[in-house]
Amino acid sequence: MDEGKAxxxxxxxxxxxLKTLVELFQTDxxxxxxxxxxxxxxxxxxxQTAFLRAFEKIKGFDETRPFRPWFLRMVVNDAIKxxxxxxxxxxxxxxxxxxxxxxxxxxxxxxxEPEDLLVxxxxxxxxxxxxxxxxxxxxxxxxxxxxxxxxxxxxxNQLNCAPxxxxxxxxxxxxxxxxxxxxFK
Amino acid sequence: MKNINHSHWILRKxxxxxxxxxxxxxxxxxxxxxxxxxxxxxxxxxxxxxKGKFSLKKAAYYTTIVLLLTVVGSLSxxxxxxxxxxxxxxxxxxxxxxxxxxxxxxxGLFSDGxxxxxxxxxxxxxxxxxxxxxxxxxxxxxxxxxLKLTYxxxxxxxxxxxxxxxxxxxxxxxxxxxxxxxxxVLFTGLSGEVxxxxxxxxxxxxxxxxxxxVNLGPVQYSNGVWLIWQSGDIRLEILSNLxxxxxxxxxxxxHPVEVLPAQMEIPEP
Numbered sequence: 001m002d003e004g005k006a007x008x009x010x011x012x013x014x015x016x017x018l019k020t021l022v023e024l025f026q027t028d029x030x031x032x033x034x035x036x037x038x039x040x041x042x043x044x045x046x047x048q049t050a051f052l053r054a055f056e057k058i059k060g061f062d063e064t065r066p067f068r069p070w071f072l073r074m075v076v077n078d079a080i081k082x083x084x085x086x087x088x089x090x091x092x093x094x095x096x097x098x099x100x101x102x103x104x105x106x107x108x109x110x111x112x113e114p115e116d117l118l119v120x121x122x123x124x125x126x127x128x129x130x131x132x133x134x135x136x137x138x139x140x141x142x143x144x145x146x147x148x149x150x151x152x153x154x155x156x157n158q159l160n161c162a163p164x165x166x167x168x169x170x171x172x173x174x175x176x177x178x179x180x181x182x183x184f185k
Numbered sequence: 186m187k188n189i190n191h192s193h194w195i196l197r198k199x200x201x202x203x204x205x206x207x208x209x210x211x212x213x214x215x216x217x218x219x220x221x222x223x224x225x226x227x228x229x230x231x232x233x234x235x236k237g238k239f240s241l242k243k244a245a246y247y248t249t250i251v252l253l254l255t256v257v258g259s260l261s262x263x264x265x266x267x268x269x270x271x272x273x274x275x276x277x278x279x280x281x282x283x284x285x286x287x288x289x290x291x292x293g294l295f296s297d298g299x300x301x302x303x304x305x306x307x308x309x310x311x312x313x314x315x316x317x318x319x320x321x322x323x324x325x326x327x328x329x330x331x332l333k334l335t336y337x338x339x340x341x342x343x344x345x346x347x348x349x350x351x352x353x354x355x356x357x358x359x360x361x362x363x364x365x366x367x368x369x370v371l372f373t374g375l376s377g378e379v380x381x382x383x384x385x386x387x388x389x390x391x392x393x394x395x396x397x398x399v400n401l402g403p404v405q406y407s408n409g410v411w412l413i414w415q416s417g418d419i420r421l422e423i424l425s426n427l428x429x430x431x432x433x434x435x436x437x438x439x440h441p442v443e444v445l446p447a448q449m450e451i452p453e454p
Contacts, residue, residue, distance in 0.1 A: 015219065016325050019212055026211045031200040040203055048215050055219065124198045131199065147196040 003067055010058050018055050025068060026051075028148065029075045035143045036079035038132045046082060050074045072148060076140050083136035216326065217357040220372075220411065282443040283334065285317050286310045293445075294319040299330050301349045302419050306334070309438035311431055313338045316383050316391055318399050327351060335381050335401060342381035342404050343425040343435065350420045356413055364436045369414030373429050376407040412436055 001009070001020045010017030026047060033043035054061075054071055061070060131139060280293045283306050300321065320333045331348040359370040382402035386392045393399050406426040413422045414436065421439070425432050 015216070018215070018219075019326070022212045022215060027209050030209050030211070031197075034200060034203060035196060044209070044211060044214075048211055048218060051211070051215050052218060120198070124195060124202065127195050128199045128202070131196075143196070146193060149193065 004063070007058065007061065007063055007067060010055065011061075011063075015055075018051065021054070021067060021071075022051055025071055028068070029072060032072060032143050032148055033075050033079040035131070035147060036076060036136055036139045037083050042082060043079070046078045047075055050078055076144065080136045080140050083139075212326070220357075280445045281319075282445055283317060283319060284442075285315055285336070287312055287315060290316070292317055292319060294321075294332075296444075300332060301330065302347070302417075303441045303444055304332050304334075304347050305416060305419065305421065305439040306442045307345070307435045307438050308440050309435055310336065310343075311338075311341075311427065313341075314389065316385065318383055318391065318401065324348060335383065337381055337383040337404075340382070340404060341426060342379065342406075343423060343427060343432070344379065344381055346422045347419050350415055350418050354415075354420065356415070359413075362433070364412070364414045364433065365416065365439075367414060367416065369412060369436070371429060371433075372411040373408070375409035375411055375424075377409065378403050378405050379424065380404070 001017070003021070003024060006017040006020035006024070008017070010021065029047040029050065030040075030043050033046045034040050037043050037046065050071065053074060061067070131142065134142070279296045279298070281296055281304055283292045283294065283304075284290070285292065286308065287310060315336050315338045317337075318335045320335070322331055322333065323329070324331045327348065329348045329351075331346055334345045334347075336343040336345070356368060356370045359372050362369050362371050380401040381404045384392055384400045384402065391399060404426070409424065409426050410429045410432045411422070411424050412429075412432050413420070415421070416439065421436070423432055423436060425435075427435075
């Protein structure tokens, strides 16, 4: 069953349609939510809830539009909200600010994957640390742009903000990562 | 050096390093949550495909009997074929005999063995003239043949579903209770709509259509009860708008049905 048929069946109340949509989009959704929340269990929970909301809202969904951006918008927005609630209780360490800059610069550069496995691992580790020190909104902007490969305009739609805001978020994140990446140059 | 999208590669690596499992399978949890929140009930799922224009579901009622009789009827002019068909039916099929308490109605359901178990049937029901319609279908999620018994009295209903247990299958997360000293999970306070109202004739009998199907009309319910448990190799579920106490008493009264060999006598033309 393809996406269109699944949506049509779900609109008629057939949960087999929802099952198909879950199978089609759960991986992208959980991975994107994880990159925003930094918590795998939380990410799975957010995506489950998002699918339940999709089930409730599907009758108002415009079938001529693709389901993926519509659904991922809910997932990423939910992930931001949950992360922001949690971040109130986490003290940010300003000393690690440089890590942000490093990671975003690496993301912004369309370089090639290093062959050396050790270099790969170090890079991923540094990137992970840096990424997870960004604000949830900044992480969401990165996830939309670099992970889900959505355009700035699409990312803006996903995040319910103007494209300029997304560019600003990416720019801020890039600047912060650039500083922290200096030692690795 | 591989020429790939570097940014995507890094993020993908971060995700994969943290993923406890390579495959993500959220459907079982989502289905459980849908059911526990009363939005749907798993046993309704396959029937939804049959939903008609007026929200009536067609439950298969003696469909097998009708099909078999149709085959027999169409071949009845050929004595040798007639004899073969009669032998085949007698040798292959059994009849599960369900007895409904109080109303003292015996309902037979042909089985070709694909169910894989002998069904359980309640020996207790609250007082009143209950009617029951049996149905079998293949559950879309598990791909297992499932038996569905719909009991109805006025606006009260009880839907019992039974199928084989999957290997390593566990009960959903919920309030743990006991049914015949075995763990069971009980959900209460459910609300929704289910097709469980059985059309009756003026003399109070179930009225199958000429096709052998019985219309099941919608019943709105609130404060519904959903009980899931396992008995031997059978997984059982009850969805009902009876009280939790009544549903537990019904679950504790479950007993294997009588299995009779099918005897088909084909009249001479």
